[in-house]
Amino acid sequence: MPASSATQVLDREFLAIRCRLLDLAAGMDRVDRAEGQVADDPRWRQIHQAIDAIASPNGSRAERTQLAFSLPYSENWRHEYGV
């Protein structure tokens, strides 16, 4: 893999990340401006879980964001299905 410093990668990615964060913020503002409430909508909660994952200091943010939008897995599914 090419030896890029964190600063070099940030130089390359900064505007794209800024753009996507603004899209995210504006999209959530759009929901807020609309009539009604979504605070209890599970999808709204998933979005907030994903934002928490993105804001956390550790890596694997993309993986944890994906998991925020995923159904749980049961180890016993074959027994539950009888297959």
Added chain:
Amino acid sequence: MHFIDPHIHIASRTTDDLQALARAGCLVVGEPAFWMGYDRSGVNSFHDYFRQLTEWEPKRAANYGIQHYAWMGINAKEAENVAFAKEVIAVLPEFLDRPNVLGIGEVGLNKNTKNEVCTLLELIDLAAKRNEQMLFHTPHLADKYQGTRMILDLLRGDSRMDRSRVCIDHCEEHTIRMVLDGGYWAGITLYPTTKATPERTADMVEIYGPERILVNSSADWGPSDPLAVPQFTFAMRRRGHPESLIRQVVYDNPLTFFNQSVHFNFRRPD
């Protein structure tokens, strides 16, 4: 750079797309049987579709210098009706013997139901009995993590399956590690809003390395880009990756995977 798109639904694309693929350097496409956007009314509809993938689409692609290979199967969305799925599975052997067919695919799970699992077990059994390669579709969005783990559970439970001849497709950040750790090939699909982007695919190649990774467009009748593989190539180049690494992912890897099928007879251009 020459490339192979190991998963694209040519039947849903125009001749303009074939021309664009050829101009971009595409030499080979793999076309899995899939859901056409509506449920088919009978087994004869599948029969005709399988003929299209094995007779007509190879000719269309050949007009643009592209070699066309196909996978035969019943997709997860139409696998819910187990009795109907059995009728479709019964006609598969006739087509699996055709000269452009690589194996059984794309089969897998959609909503991860018991009926889908029952159909999938029949398809895995057919593949094992015939020593066929397999291409697995993993579910969309919220169902993907659960469904991918269920598919891996089913494969782990069948000692007849050679994992090096199985591709688990549509992997994303939360599923790719388990697929590669299991010894399978991991397909990554580049879509405009769902699945992966060129940049995120480049991230996964950087994190996990290029071994056993297949990058595809899965371009079909929905929002998708038949030139997604070249978009990935561009993303990798922009980051400074060497041409040899990029070629491994977009050309050598699909060749290696497809070469495990008895019907793959790639003719490298002079």
